[in-house]
Amino acid sequence: MFNSLKVHPVSFIRAMSNALELSATGISRHHRRTAIIAKHIGEFLKLKQDELEILIYSALLHDIGAASNWNEKHFIAYCEDDLIFNHAEKGYLILKDSYPLGILAEPIRYHHDRYYGGNPSGLKGEDIPLISRIIHISDRIEVLINNDVHILFQRCNIIQVIKESNYFDPKLVQVFNELSKFEYFWLDIVNPIYQNHFLDDISFFGKLLFDIDDLIDMAEIFAKVVDETSHYTAEHSKNVAKIYKFLAEKRGFSNLECKQFYLAGLLHDLGKLA
Template sequence: MLFNIHPSNLVSALSIALELSTDGLSRHHWRTALIANRIAEQIKLDDSQRQVLIYAALLHDIGAASSWSEKKKLHMFKAGDDIYQHAEAGDLLLKDSPQFSMLAETIRHHHDNWDGSNPHRLAGKEIPLTSRIINLADRLEILLRDKVYIFEQRPDILSAIRELSGSYFDPDLVKALHEFARQESFWLDLTNPHYYQNFFRQIDTYGRMVFNIDDIVNIGEIFATIIDRTSRFTGMHSRSVALVSAFLAKAKGYGSEEVKLVKIAGLFHDLGKLSIPNDILEKPEKLTEREFSIIKQHPYYTYRILEQIDGFSTVAEWAAFHHETIDGAGYPFRVPEASLRLGSRIVSVADVFVALSENRPYRRPLAVREIEKIMRGMVDNRKIDGCVVTDLFSDRAGLGTLTDRIGEMSWSAVGPS
């Protein structure tokens, strides 16, 4: 199965996951990409470098997505030495990816200062040009204030950038920025939320990048790693849910490519958890009503992000409806039983099974017999699909192999204690 996906469509959608917060979505990565693209136009960057630049700009803070403490460091214009940690983490996430490895070096160096005052000890033109552009674009975006009229901000922003020309920033890029920054339209585009779809259409001049289904699995693995780092208790949760989901899909007679689609849904099912602070995810006591309401937003964001990707409508539904219930009382969409498709029911059962199998701040992992008792009770209360649960526990040999494999994955993720 091939996915005819515009690369900017895929990357721009996934970049939204890096913008998630309890207050909704920011546009930092999108605005950084827009600024970087204007700089690239001004200096006449060739198409191949420009493609890397835009996609790297859209994902440049991927290494900080799992940690709220890391995210907070990124909002200071003059950042400290500890800002490089997330750039290194982003490089490690992407450098071995067949699909995104070309972005890794740019992301690794996107905070390197022109004067060489950075841990990598690169200076001037030793720093990749695409990294230098993103560094400038990123810092300009950090200076933008949503509640101040944009033209009132412009002089101070440009002054702050000029002061760091030759130390933080490439002087030639600062000069290029000042040349097009005279255009009012540039600043208005930055603050116009309706402009960004036009922007993505304009930069999508590279044609459709054809991904096969295994490419999508590989991309899902990257984001599963990011998602599961949000809590020390969920080191392999998304991969485990994907594994159990694929096991159940096979039990239902799905074909090989449909099984992979269910696996992809499992890998992405908790994408929206990047909107939840780490301290809530790891809280050992009972959540407050407000904290639980924050938890409830994660499948909503999973759906809204994934539905934007070409050909992902089914995957989005299977992934995001894992907290919907047979009785129609689940969240966040309150999907009635008749509309809750089998793929969603499979991911829901897999999610419950894996969660009960894992260590949690409030309890130990449960044995299979305890898990089955709890899940049979959930079936009786019309929370999860009874036929899918029966498939899970009827093949004891297969279930044993499955749990052993989950245990091996968890062990390899954390290593010996």
């Protein structure tokens, strides 16, 4: 066991976003690619650095509310019906009381709100948070990408679909139209090297490092998501974690080591998201 455990928030969020990509329903890389699109839009709008980074983090975790439901994953990837709001609200509920991920809860809550209104939130137009509006259009752009066709051969169709929809902020549609003229915009989205490294310069959390208690706080969120993949598991991960910790205490491990056992127990079934 390690004598100390410090992890930068970016590393943890990247890892958890990668876990959300372990999908059997065809939305692999969806969160990273949505975040890349959102990043380009945010930079075009010259968002402040903290706003830009909250946008990117929110995009990386925007479908956390659907992570435990494969059917809903498939649904959100291909449909824009009223049921689309369920996972957004669930994502909000999952994150709202978390430190420090609570700051992402509101943007995720409204990331499917339509610009023209008719949303459960009652919001419309610019009352919808800007970050949510950016994630909404970025999400839809990414879903329209056909992985079997070269990205530059399908951009005209994607542009047309976005232009014809009234779901999105017209100003953001115009921003997308401007960005779409540049090949780098499209190539960045599908470039696996860029997908793996575009977070390297993210610094919103500065020099802050998560200690073991911070990691446990967030791991409990993902343990809940994992356990909801089945009606039979309830609080399985948390209960396993408690047993791990109890046995570690009985074996005389240090307090930090016992917490590390607890953390491992919380995340031991993370592969069930696949």
